[in-house]
Amino acid sequence: MKEYRLTDWLPTTKKEIELRGWDSVDVILFSADAYVDHPSFGAAVIGRTLEAAGYTVAIVPQPDWHGDFRDFKKLGRPNLFFGIAPGCMDSMVNKYTAGKRLRSEDAYSPDGRHDCRPEYPTIVYTKILKQLFPDVPVVLGGIEASLRRLTHYDYWKDSLQKCILCDSGADMIIYGMGEKPIVELCRNLAEGLPISAVHNIPQTVYLCREKEIPNGIGDDDIVLHSHEECLRNKKAQADNFRHIEEESNKMHAQRLLQAVDNKYAVVNPPYPPMTSDELDRSFDLPYTRLPHPKYKGKRIPAYEMIKxxxxxxxxxxxxxxxxxxxxxxxxxxxxxxxxxxxxxxxxxxxxxxxxxxxxxxxxxxxxxxxxxxxxxxxxxxxxxxxxxxxxxxxxxxxxxxxxxxxxxxxxxxxxxxxxxxxSGVRYDLLLHRSKDEAINAVARQYTRELITKHVSGRLKVAPEHTSDAVLKLMRKPSFKLFGEFKCIFDRINREEHLNQQIIPYFISSHPGCREEDMAELAVLTKQLDFHLEQVQDFTPTPMTVSTETWYTGYDPYTLEPVFSAKTPREKLAQRQFFFWYKPEERRAIEQELRRIGRADLIQKLYAGVPAPNYGRNFGNNRRSEFERREGRDEMDTRDSRKGRNNRNNKSGYKGRKPKW
Structure with a gap:
């Protein structure tokens, strides 16, 4: 094991900068995550990338945003700009469950503490820096800013929000994986160009007046419905998103323009995908792969997961x-x-x-x-x-x-x-039949080797639902493919004398999903002998098709209406079917099945299962159980980080075949 010195990490304090012999710093990154010098942590990647390009970089991890803002002042002003790295996860997803309850821990903070980052650190940090250093450019990066680069629905505020540049006061967004645009931006600024004139770097977003748009609005530009129009008309917001998604996934994308507050948010097309050599250079940078020494003796949950x-x-x-x-x-x-x-x-x-x-x-x-x-x-x-x-x-x-x-x-x-x-495996790729039989043979070999050599007792796959109509909206394959893959998984386990589990992930309350779909999911998964634990309610997050469908009520690609469960009552009615096997849920499930006209499913779920003794106060007990479950994000959702997943899950048909 290499012995590391303090100077092997990017500096985080004035003293560490002095140890490097630097008089000043070109870029100061403010990170809402703890500083882990590892290629899975965005601030480390950007910092190391700039360092390799010849720039001096410092990181201020999880600054205190209360009081006198001393953490924001302690390194002074950078030569080029401040960079905001709000975290590897969206701050609100990181903090709250789908039911808007506080998660049990912040995975990217020391000892899982909740008080190390504000909500929306992108906005909070930028406003503080602009107050302290109004003439220094602020550049946004990371998931939080990337997914808020245009008008977007915010689930936690339950409202349509502008491009995050408007609310934060920052000068530019670098969206996506930012190694290339961040280096190009440094070159421009180091040459003396003001950031207000830097408009041609791919994968960046900026605000400007119409007359300031480089080359004007051209025939190749896609002009989206304005933010103000989206506020008036949800169908306009849905229509916008189809273009946003398409341009995010094209090899040669078009520029996107959206009017907001008498300006335009201009989204330059992304860089082409990185080559293997370029990606290697990013991963080969001199990471220590360790948390900064300041965290000695403290546990950073996300790091423990990926170390x-x-x-x-x-x-x-x-x-x-x-x-x-x-x-x-x-x-x-x-x-x-x-x-x-x-x-x-x-x-x-x-x-x-x-x-x-x-x-x-x-x-x-x-x-x-x-x-x-x-x-x-x-x-x-x-x-x-x-x-x-x-x-x-x-x-x-x-x-x-x-x-x-x-x-x-x-x-x-x-x-x-x-x-x-x-990581999750796409079993539809394993089951795909190519015209090239050699590729099919390799897929069979991969499947066997995966199951026999690379499964830690459990293989995670994500069918997500059993209803083909819901799966179509999810863009997931038919549930029949999961059944086919499970047959292969069980057969190979029998042949190799293994006793492994297959762990399916499911989502309730996704757009297009109704209670009868969840009831049928309960029946089908029971037939496969699963007691589900890796489940979650759909959480609307910015810049996904599902979120836009959920908010607007329209499919962005067809503009046809789509139902979504939104109220706590509707979502709870769906989620309870995951737990049909729990005695305390049975009465409510039977009542719900009768209410929706699917009493025929009661026999399929509970044939041969003795009814529990409910007792006089069962209803009150059940409500408190639901309230407790709302807060148990670690147990009842798929993002458990303590290994408490699928304890009751069973694998194997026990002689039964699925009824498709």
Whole structure:
């Protein structure tokens, strides 16, 4: 294990800057996360990228935003700009459950503390810096700003919000993965160009008057409905989002313009996907892979989750309607080289507390590494948000060979006992039948090796629902494919004398989902012998198709009306069906099934199960149980970080076949 000195981390204090021998700093990053010098933490990636480009960088992690703002003043003014890194997760998703209850811990803060970051740190930090240093540019990055770069619905405020530049007072947004635009911005500012004149960097957003738009509004620009029009007309907001999503996932995107407050928010098209060499350079930077020494003796939950994991690629072409990955990383897969991956694994092996088990060799989706379009020209003009929905694109190369090579190379390293796949697996890719039989054979080989060598007792997959109508809105495959995959999983377990579980994830209250859909989900999952625990209510987050559908009531692509459960009563009525097997839920479920005219499902759920003795005060007890469950985000949702997932889940048909 390498012995690190304090100067091996980016400086966080005036003293640490002096230890470097610097008189000033080019860029000061304010991070709402604890500073972990690891390629999974955005502030570290941006800081190391700028350092490699020759700029001096400091990080102020989780500054105190109360009182005299001394944390914001302690490093003085930077030579170029302040950067705001609000965190690896949206601050509101990080803090609250779908029921708007406080989560049990903040995963990106020391000891999981809740008091280390404000709500909307992007806005809070920027306003403080603009008050203290009004002439210094402030540049926004990260998930929170990226997904609020245009008019968006905010679930926690329950209102339509402007581009976050308007509310924060910042000068620019760098959206998506920001290594390229941040370096280009530094070059421009170092050459003396004011940030108000920096308008041509890809993957940036800025505000300006119409007459200041470079080259004016052209025929190739997409002019969205104004923010004011979206406030008046929800259908306009839905119509906007189709363009926003399409341009986020095109190889050659168009510029987006939206009028707001007598100005325009201008969204420049993103950079092309990074090459393997470019991605390698980002991951090969001299990260310590450790939290800053200031956190000695403290636990940072998110770091504990990923400290023995390695990310293989960026991007996801799944296009799931409720996911923000494509809006942030795009659908095209950028892969690291085998060399870069193996070198990082060797660094993990050298960590003093590593016991030989990698927790994850993964990515946004575990098994998309190395996949791309066979004909690049077809990809260059494609604007589909998903390469696999409603069916797998015939141009998509679904070969798992390169991924198997990575697994084999890693597993051959001395010090590796086992590498697990902790990221979600797209089983529809494994079941896809290519015209090339060699690719099909590799998919079968990958499936067997995945199940026999890379499952830590449990394999996570995400069917999300059982209703084909709901799954279509989710952009997920038919539930029948999950049944097919589970048959394969169980067969391989029997053949290899294994006793592993398959862990399905499900969502309630997604747009298009009604109570009868959830009731049928309960019946189908019972037939598969599951007692579900990895479940969650749909949470509307900015810049997803599902959120826009939920808020506006329209499908952004068809502008047809879509029902969504919104009230606590409607959402609770759906969620209770996940827990049909709990005696305290039975009476309410039976009553609900009768109310919606599906009493026929009572027998399917409870045949042969003795009815519990409800007792006189059952109703009051049930309400308090529901209230308690609202607060138990760790147990009742999929984002458990303490391993308390699927304790009651059962695997195997026990002689029964599913009834499709």
């Amino acid at each position: 023995f994991s390695v990310n293989l690629h960026r991007g996801c072409f799944g296009g799931c309607a409720f996911c923000t990955i494509s809006a942030h990383q795009g659908k095209f897969i950028a892969c690291r080289s085998k060399r870069s991956i193996v070198e990082e694994v060797k660094k993990v092996i050298d960590m003093p507390d590593f016991k030989g088990y990698l927790s994850d060799l993964g990515g946004p989706s575990a098994n998309m590494y190395g996949m791309h379009g066979n004909n690049p020209k077809a990809c260059a003009v494609c604007k589909r948000p998903s390469c696999i929905h409603p069916q797998v694109c015939p141009n998509l190369n679904t070969d798992h060979s390169k991924l198997l090579e990575i697994y084999h190379a890693v597993d051959a390293l001395p010090g590796i006992k086992k590498s697990f796949i902790g």
